[in-house]
Amino acid sequence: MPEKRPFPEGQGPNGDAKRTKGSDAMAAARAKAAEIAARFAKKPASNGASATPPQPAAAAPVSDAQAKLAAMKARMAALKGEKVDAKSATPEPTGPRFATTLGNRRLSETPKVEAKPKSAPKQDEELENPYFDPKAAALTKSRGPRVLVFNEHGKYLDQASKLRAQARLEKIQRMLALQARRAGLDENTERGFLVQPPPDIEWWDEGIVPDKNYDCIDDPDKVKIDSDDSIITIYVQHPPLLKAPQDQRLVQVKPMYLTTKEQAKLRRMRRAADLKEHQAKIRLGLEPPPPPKVKRGNMMRVMGEQAIADPTAVEMLVESQIQQRHDDHVTANEERKLTKEEEHAKLAANQEKDARKGLYMCVFKINTLAFGKHRFQIDNNGKQLALTGVTLFNPELNLVVIEGGAYAINKYKKLMLHRINWQENAPPTESQVEKQASDPKWLRPVDEEGNTKDHSGNKCILIFEGEIKQRSFRKWGSRVCETAGEARETLGRAKLDSLWALAKSME
Structure with a gap:
């Protein structure tokens, strides 16, 4: 079997050094005592002389708060015009790391900033602020109080006299021009044959070029085509559609003329339809039946025995009916006739239609x-x-x-x-x-x-x-x-x- 790795130093079954609870407690007590001693050494003595703090065994590392404090001191010194050597800013010994103690210490160690002129930070703001306009500031400083300005005596009297003199001069010029025309001085001139010269610029180009002529047309920077204030845009303007001149003079197609026989046939058919409708209304009782139409030819047949008994009276009755029918016909024609006002209105409408x-x-x-x-x-x-x-x-x-x-x-x-x-x-x-x-x-x-x-x-x-x-x-x-x-x-x-x-x- 391969050999096993040895245990770390001082550990394992063969280790000769083991940590005990008593050794750990002693180390913590020593650290606490050193911290308390450093805190008391930081406080000033009762007789006004600052006590010399005991030197720790080893230098404590510089904390982040101390580094920020040193940087702030350097910036303040730079504002005052002093030169601060970065090497001279020695970090203070490490203090307590408790939150309450550390906060109290920062408040006590915050340096007081002396009053300084306001011009220096304003200059820095002027350099850093992109929205600051020195011209506007100069105008604001140079603006003074308004003063009363009185018009001199006779100022408006002189203006009025000049205006009256100008009006008299224009009146004299008009009179001379009228006399010249009446005298026929310009009678033989050729002004009637002269053609007016073209304008310096057309009205549709006035919004494109800045001047009143075409001298700058070759300079693309002066021509307002692609600029923001140009009258030419991406939008398309569709002009209204106008009727062609020849469409206004189109001859209206009249209906086909009918012959005399066709007109008589249509009249018979129309009268027959009206008669049938009238007879239907009479049968339904909507209209009373018309009286018999007596004429000279059917007088004896219609009147019968009455005509034989008194022919003179019947003849007078027939003649009165004939005259009544004639008067009704004339009255109907007069009612259909236009009045003077209607005739004038119709004539004016036709003349306006002809002019259109x-x-x-x-x-x-x-x-x-x-x-x-x-x-x-x-x-x-x-x-x-x-x-x-x-x-x-x-x-x-x-x-x-x-x-x-x-x-x-x-x-x-x-x-x-x-x-x-x-x-x-x-x-x-x-x-x-x-x-x-x-x-x-x-x-x-x-x-x-x-x-x-x-x-x-x-x-x-x-x-x-x-x-x-x-x-x-x-x-x-x-x-x-x-x-x-x-x-x-x-x-x-x-x-x-x-x-x-x-x-x-x-x-």
């Missing part, structure tokens, strides 16, 4: 409109057809601009190009003389001597016709323009000043 299908514009040029009848026809028909536009009276030429639906425009074209006799002229009546008293001489049908003007060369031509998106005028009206400048200004308000140059170029 599409708007058109026509421009007519007339040499002279001195005859009052022509002016009345132009004005009255434009109002009746619910057209918008303007009639410009000028010594050189007259312009008529109209806007409206297709039906109304076609009606007005026939009036202007075919129905009106433009060579016609006649002296004014007494009522017309009173109305034309304030008109200029070139707008009267007679000359200074009272003779009727010759209109044999007067004519009307269509210089423009086309479809438009929206109306340029809100209502129908007319204006007398002494000069070409005033006529251009009137058309310029509707952005149609080029029509005057077009009319002058067409002879």
Whole structure:
């Protein structure tokens, strides 16, 4: 058999040293006595001199509490500006390890921290705090108390006088511009043919570039496309669907027309159905039976003996019934007839429906409109057809601009190009003389001597016709323009000043 391992030293059956209960108790007593002696040696003597503690046989190891205390002393010394040598901080001998005793000892050994200026920790906080802004602190320190600031005497009086002078200057400029237009200084200019230059930047690009031009379009850093404040986002904006212009002008399919025989057949079938329903109601007692319909042809057969006895009375009765039926028929037709208000409402609805299908514009040029009848026809028909536009009276030429639906425009074209006799002229009546008293001489049908003007060369031509998106005028009206400048200004308000140059170029 292999040999067994020997027992540890001093143990086992052959061991010569055995621990006894008495030896263990003695070792514990010695340790307790040494601990009490160390505690009493730590306390100060009664005469004010500190007693020298007995030196232990062996140096006790440094505890964790003592190491933390030494580190705290080093940090405090560093704050005061002192240099602490780590080697000089010798750990104190090991004290008691009981919880109550150790706590009391820490409280008694805690050093008192001297008062120090607040600037040093603030600097450390400024360096360590990431949310500290020195600019804000500087502004806070430099802010002083508010002081009263009084306005100088006459400050607002000077401002008011400057504003009044500016208003007078603008008024003078407007008067000079109006006088220049009336004098016809800009009559021969080519402003009507000039095309306006394009803008520096389009309105849809104003939110993408910071400037009011395209100079920075090549710099990707300045173009707001991928930035947070860009108007371009990941969301898709779907515009509303609009009807196509040609869909608004679709001709409604009317029902198929019937021949005369088919219409009579339908009428007989409808009347027969109504008669059967009426007879059924009479049989059920819901309606009273109608009186016999007596006519001249069936008078003797219906009335019988009464007609033979007194034919004159029967004839008068038949004639009264015939007249009553005729009056009932006329009354029913009048009840179905529309009133004046309903007719106007129906006409306005039809005109609005015609305008919704599409708007058109026509421009007519007339040499002279001195005859009052022509002016009345132009004005009255434009109002009746619910057209918008303007009639410009000028010594050189007259312009008529109209806007409206297709039906109304076609009606007005026939009036202007075919129905009106433009060579016609006649002296004014007494009522017309009173109305034309304030008109200029070139707008009267007679000359200074009272003779009727010759209109044999007067004519009307269509210089423009086309479809438009929206109306340029809100209502129908007319204006007398002494000069070409005033006529251009009137058309310029509707952005149609080029029509005057077009009319002058067409002879």
